[in-house]
Amino acid sequence: MTIxxxxxxxVDRIAISLSGTTLFANxxxxxxxxxxxxxxxxxxxxRRGSWEKLTxxxxxxxxxxxxxxxxxxxxxxxxxxxxxxNRTRKREVLGPLSPRDWQAQKSILATVLYxxxxxxxxxxxxxxxxxxxxxxxxxxxxxxxxxxxxxVEKAAFTADTDTSILDEELITLGVIWRFLRAKGFDxxxxxxxxxxxxxxxxxxxxxxxxxxxxxxxxxGRPRYPGVQDGSWSL
Numbered sequence: 001m002t003i004x005x006x007x008x009x010x011v012d013r014i015a016i017s018l019s020g021t022t023l024f025a026n027x028x029x030x031x032x033x034x035x036x037x038x039x040x041x042x043x044x045x046x047r048r049g050s051w052e053k054l055t056x057x058x059x060x061x062x063x064x065x066x067x068x069x070x071x072x073x074x075x076x077x078x079x080x081x082x083x084x085x086n087r088t089r090k091r092e093v094l095g096p097l098s099p100r101d102w103q104a105q106k107s108i109l110a111t112v113l114y115x116x117x118x119x120x121x122x123x124x125x126x127x128x129x130x131x132x133x134x135x136x137x138x139x140x141x142x143x144x145x146x147x148x149x150x151x152v153e154k155a156a157f158t159a160d161t162d163t164s165i166l167d168e169e170l171i172t173l174g175v176i177w178r179f180l181r182a183k184g185f186d187x188x189x190x191x192x193x194x195x196x197x198x199x200x201x202x203x204x205x206x207x208x209x210x211x212x213x214x215x216x217x218x219x220g221r222p223r224y225p226g227v228q229d230g231s232w233s234l
Contacts, residue, residue, distance in 0.1 A: 001168045003146075004160040007034040010175045023160050033182065034175060039156050041174035045166055046145045048198060050080055052206035053165050054145065059087075059137045062130040071124045075153065077143040079119070084138040086115055086130075093117050093126070093136065102127070167201055170194070 001009075004023045011018055011034065019028035023035050046054060060071050084093040095117040097105065102118050105127050112128045119125070130136075144153035149161040157164075164171050173194040180187035 001163065002160060003035070003038055003157040003162045003164070006164070006168055006172050007031075007038060007175065010034065010172050010179070013172075014176060014179065024158065025160075033179065035157060037175045037178045037182070038171060041171055041178060042145045042157065042164060042166065043143075043155075045170060045174060045198070046077065046141070046143060049202045049205065050141055051166060054142045055080070055139055055206075056142050057137060057139050059135060062126075062132060062134040062136060064129060064132040066125055066127065066129050068124040068126060068130075068136075072119070072122055073140065073142075075142040075144045075155070077141045080139040080141065084117060084136070086134055086136055088134040089115075091115065093138075097127075170198055170201060173197055 007023055008018060011030065016030060018026060018031050018034065020026040020031060023031055026032070054077075056073070056075075058071070058073055058076075060068065062068060079096075081096075082092070084095065085091065086093055091114070093115040097116055097118040099118075102120075102125070105112055105116065115126060115128070115130065117124055117126050142153070143155050145165050146154045146157055147163050147165060148154060148159065153165070154162075173190070177187045177190035177194050180190055
């Protein structure tokens, strides 16, 4: 479904008109507002959760200096915590360090034993300084929620033929309640429906771990220790 179709569907549901058959070449107020709201919705929805469709992996080879330049991808929005690992040495990179913790690590006399990091100024900073040649990897959320007609990713809708990487129904519902609010209409029910659908989508997105409130860990052992499933000797 293209952004033109999404916005056409939205105006149909609230019984108004785009005043034309195009969106981005359309100078009518409704069309201009719809495309602006669609981009606002896409950007805010992108940041609502760690959507699996926007999750990517970044690998890089370390250089022997604190600042690992050029590591942050162009489409980077934010890193997924606890996914940063040194694959060469098979261990986690701790962090992100707070500014206070970073300055404390830089000031103490003791040698820092474990790889730690923070992001500052658009670069990854690491302490202790890693050796050159180690392979690192982390996962991050891409800010690119749009595909153009050639399936090239981008961070905003700019043409009628663009499509959304995120759920198109959520974009539609988001455009509807935002339009109603902008026009001063009652948008409470439209907003409630939107929030419910977003919550359900986040709950379904990707695979989920089973929550264990007993704080017991099963390390692959049978449900009842010491009792095999069958073929008992009686």
